[in-house]
Amino acid sequence: MAATVSLRLERPASGASAHATSEPAVVRWILIAVAVSFLGIFLFFPLAVVFITAFQKGVFFYLQAFQDPDTLSAVRLTPAIAVPLNLVFGVAAAWVIGKFDFVGKSLLITLIDLPFSVSPVVAGLVFVLLFGLQGLAGPWLIAHDIRIIFAVPGIVLATIFVTFPFVARELLPLIQAQGNEEEEAALTLGASGWQTFFRVTLPNVKWALICGVILCNARAMGEFGAVSVVSGDIRGLTNTMPLHIEILYNDYQFVAAFAVASLLALLALMTLLVKSVIEWKTGQHLATQATDDKALSQ
Amino acid sequence: MSISVRDITKDFGHFKALKSVDLEIPDGQLVALLGPSGSGKTTLLRIIAGLEFADSGTVEFNGSDITDKTTRERHVGFVFQHYALFRHMTVFENIAFGLRVRPRRLRPSNDEIKKKVNELLGLIQLRNQAGRYPSQLSGGQRQRVALARALAVEPSVLLLDEPFGALDAKVRQELRRWLRQLHDEVHITSVFVTHDQEEALELADIVAVMNEGRIEQVGSPDEVYNHPATSFVYNFLGNVNLFHGRVDDGKPLIGDSPSGHLLFVRPHLLEIARQPNGATHFRATTKHINVAGPLVKVEAITEWGAPIHVEMSQERFQDLKLLKGETVFIIPKDIAVFKQNGAA
Numbered sequence: 001m002a003a004t005v006s007l008r009l010e011r012p013a014s015g016a017s018a019h020a021t022s023e024p025a026v027v028r029w030i031l032i033a034v035a036v037s038f039l040g041i042f043l044f045f046p047l048a049v050v051f052i053t054a055f056q057k058g059v060f061f062y063l064q065a066f067q068d069p070d071t072l073s074a075v076r077l078t079p080a081i082a083v084p085l086n087l088v089f090g091v092a093a094a095w096v097i098g099k100f101d102f103v104g105k106s107l108l109i110t111l112i113d114l115p116f117s118v119s120p121v122v123a124g125l126v127f128v129l130l131f132g133l134q135g136l137a138g139p140w141l142i143a144h145d146i147r148i149i150f151a152v153p154g155i156v157l158a159t160i161f162v163t164f165p166f167v168a169r170e171l172l173p174l175i176q177a178q179g180n181e182e183e184e185a186a187l188t189l190g191a192s193g194w195q196t197f198f199r200v201t202l203p204n205v206k207w208a209l210i211c212g213v214i215l216c217n218a219r220a221m222g223e224f225g226a227v228s229v230v231s232g233d234i235r236g237l238t239n240t241m242p243l244h245i246e247i248l249y250n251d252y253q254f255v256a257a258f259a260v261a262s263l264l265a266l267l268a269l270m271t272l273l274v275k276s277v278i279e280w281k282t283g284q285h286l287a288t289q290a291t292d293d294k295a296l297s298q
Numbered sequence: 299m300s301i302s303v304r305d306i307t308k309d310f311g312h313f314k315a316l317k318s319v320d321l322e323i324p325d326g327q328l329v330a331l332l333g334p335s336g337s338g339k340t341t342l343l344r345i346i347a348g349l350e351f352a353d354s355g356t357v358e359f360n361g362s363d364i365t366d367k368t369t370r371e372r373h374v375g376f377v378f379q380h381y382a383l384f385r386h387m388t389v390f391e392n393i394a395f396g397l398r399v400r401p402r403r404l405r406p407s408n409d410e411i412k413k414k415v416n417e418l419l420g421l422i423q424l425r426n427q428a429g430r431y432p433s434q435l436s437g438g439q440r441q442r443v444a445l446a447r448a449l450a451v452e453p454s455v456l457l458l459d460e461p462f463g464a465l466d467a468k469v470r471q472e473l474r475r476w477l478r479q480l481h482d483e484v485h486i487t488s489v490f491v492t493h494d495q496e497e498a499l500e501l502a503d504i505v506a507v508m509n510e511g512r513i514e515q516v517g518s519p520d521e522v523y524n525h526p527a528t529s530f531v532y533n534f535l536g537n538v539n540l541f542h543g544r545v546d547d548g549k550p551l552i553g554d555s556p557s558g559h560l561l562f563v564r565p566h567l568l569e570i571a572r573q574p575n576g577a578t579h580f581r582a583t584t585k586h587i588n589v590a591g592p593l594v595k596v597e598a599i600t601e602w603g604a605p606i607h608v609e610m611s612q613e614r615f616q617d618l619k620l621l622k623g624e625t626v627f628i629i630p631k632d633i634a635v636f637k638q639n640g641a642a
Contacts, residue, residue: 181382184349185444187369188376189396189451199399203386 050265054258065259082159082220090167098175112168123161124229150232158226163219170212174205218271299360299454299487300325306355315341317511328481330498331491333508339491347457348372375448379460381440383432389443390428393418396451418446438469458490474501495535507531529560529636538562539606550633562634565609569629579627
């Protein structure tokens with residue numbers, strides 16, 4: 001009996017100050033209130049507005065927005081080329097930086113981060129200056145009847161530029177942390193360079209790679225600035241979803257605009273959901289390993 | 299397969315990892331590369347494996363020059379200090395890896411691979427763990443899997459980089475005996491790197507003692523321990539007491555008179571007595587006595603103020619009834635003499 005009593009005394013009933021690092025109740029409530037209202041104002045409220053406005057005139061009007069051929073082509077133009085290209089580039093860059101030492105390595109890392117720091121509009125303008133009518137390669141391109149600016153290739157180029165850090169950035173810390181030993185082991189066991197890459201390097205970064213691709217895809221779908229500069233907003237031809245939303249909004253077609261916006265938001269939410277599931281699964285995998293380790297050491 | 303290392307030099311920037319190293323390893327021997335960290339022993343092992351390339355010099359396997367051959371072409375088994383198991387593969391797949399990546403015409407059938415892996419799993423006593431992942435194994439189990447994985451491809455030589463370095467003392471002892479046993483059964487030429495002199499002396503047929511990018515001495519454990527060629531080897535293999543002194547008529551004399559000679563005496567070769575008995579001796583005052591363990595360890599201060607360590611058996615200690623703070627006579631039974639620059 002005595003033992004139970006003393007145990008209860010050691011643990012306060014509320015569990016309020018169970019840890020040395022916990023704060024007084026007032027501070028905790030203020031911090032929680034700040035965080036919740038911040039999330040509410042900047043995340044939940046806008047998201048709610050998008051869906052409410054989209055369904056303002058009923059489901060019929062909502063669905064009608066997607067009957068428009070311009071909308072359909074805009075949905076389809078979501079850059080499916082940019083993501084695979086960045087996947088290859090990201091893996092190659094992360095592999096080179098993570099596994100080897102060479103002159104100019106830190107410069108390469110800085111360059112990979114460049115699209116994060118440069119305004120997307122500037123990125124778009126760069127391509128206009130390069131491939132546009134008055135651009136460096138402009139006359140040559142016209143002479144050979146190749147259209148890049150105000151055409152799909154320009155959109156793809158701009159999207160690639162804006163999204164290329166995602167895969168590399170996601171992979172790099174992991175590849176650096178894992179080091180070279182497993183690859184060296186594979187080589188001593190007689191594996192070729194390709195076998196080592198596909199059987200050892202790639203499987204080890206599988207989940208980080210999927211995360212990177214998902215983020216890259218989300219950005220590629222949603223990119224506005226750079227694409228807006230190079231696309232020329234030709235309906236049914238060079239309109240991406242974000243651009244189409246702007247056009248609809250400027251035409252006072254609020255329901256249609258918000259309907260497409262809700263689709264884009266939905267895609268973004270699904271992307272995040274998939275990412276969370278993957279992270280949760282890898283976390284769970286690690287957790288089971290940890291408990292197994294514990295069980296073994298006991 | 300015999301290994302010959304000839305005149306190997308390797309720099310990492312300004313750091314000279316290996317300075318013109320020569321080493322002959324006869325077929326079927328178990329060789330230890332022993333040295334402190336930074337002595338170049340791991341670099342030498344990696345150069346033999348082809349994971350690192352020498353700036354100059356040659357490596358030969360069975361008399362044929364393989365200096366420019368890649369790791370893949372050398373058919374070595376390499377065991378890493380931190381195991382380097384493939385973390386996304388089961389124990390079974392880890393061991394099977396070397397067989398699965400063979401070119402199609404050399405690759406054994408699935409059944410043959412299964413048979414071979416099961417054989418190795420039996421050898422490392424991990425039959426029940428075949429489906430587990432490396433992270434679910436203990437350190438000792440991981441190291442055994444790493445060894446089985448290296449042996450699966452039937453390498454011509456087995457190279458082990460600090461194979462027991464990351465394990466606790468008890469597991470290390472077990473694995474050490476197990477490796478010795480394995481080597482006696484398989485007879486594959488093996489080289490392992492270690493900084494633990496006890497491990498090298500207990501396990502190896504031949505010990506190569508390395509220091510600052512050079513090999514100081516190569517010999518059997520008995521040779522390097524009982525007949526060290528340099529002061530470094532004497533110092534590195536076991537505890538020593540260092541004295542300055544001189545040599546008169548071929549007789550070493552200990553004393554605080556630096557004249558170009560270093561005198562070494564191992565702690566168990568110093569005898570403590572209450573009477574000088576006419577032999578070479580000096581006086582010392584006991585400072586600390588540790589009776590825990592098979593030997594009694596005594597710390598004392600010599601008459602010229604230097605600390606010395608003496609070891610004696612429990613029986614001798616009982617006979618002496620030695621007390622702390624007592625002044626006694628110290629009689630060196632065997633003194634090793636080296637010139638100040640290190641040579642014998």
